Amino acid sequence: MNPVDLKYSKEHEYARVDGNIVTFGITDHAQESLGDVVFVELPDEGATVTAGKSYGTVESVKAVSDIIASVSGKVVEVNTQVMDSPDLLNSDPYGEGWLIKVEADDLTALDSMMSAGEYETFLAQEEH
Secondary structure, three states: OOOOOOEEOOOOEEEEEEOOEEEEEEOHHHHHHHOOEEEEEOOOOOOEEOOOOEEEEEEEOOOEEEEEOOOOEEEEEEOHHHHHOOOHHHHOOOOOOOOEEEEEOOHHHHHHOEOHHHHHHHHHHHHO
16 A cells, blocks of 8 residues: 555656655555565665656666665765665655655645545556
């Protein structure tokens, strides 16, 4: 079950909004599809990310996937723990497995993301 307090993208990533700070991560569905995550590349603190553009990669035993920013802004925190222990993406994608926190320039980009219910429907349609 996907947490209801998050916004979801078609790329199977999530955004957790707290004021103008947005935490990015990958969904449980994404980590299941990827398989065992072996490497995570993330930007440095202070870097700028752009909505709709890649800000890093997640590498698994199956594939390397770009991770896409849901909003533009400045990276204010990087989860170095997930870089040291990439398996956190598999074991706890919505908790300890978050990726970066961004101070958003503009939150309106989140309006195009899905609610948990919409994401569940999207997943069901994608499987057929």
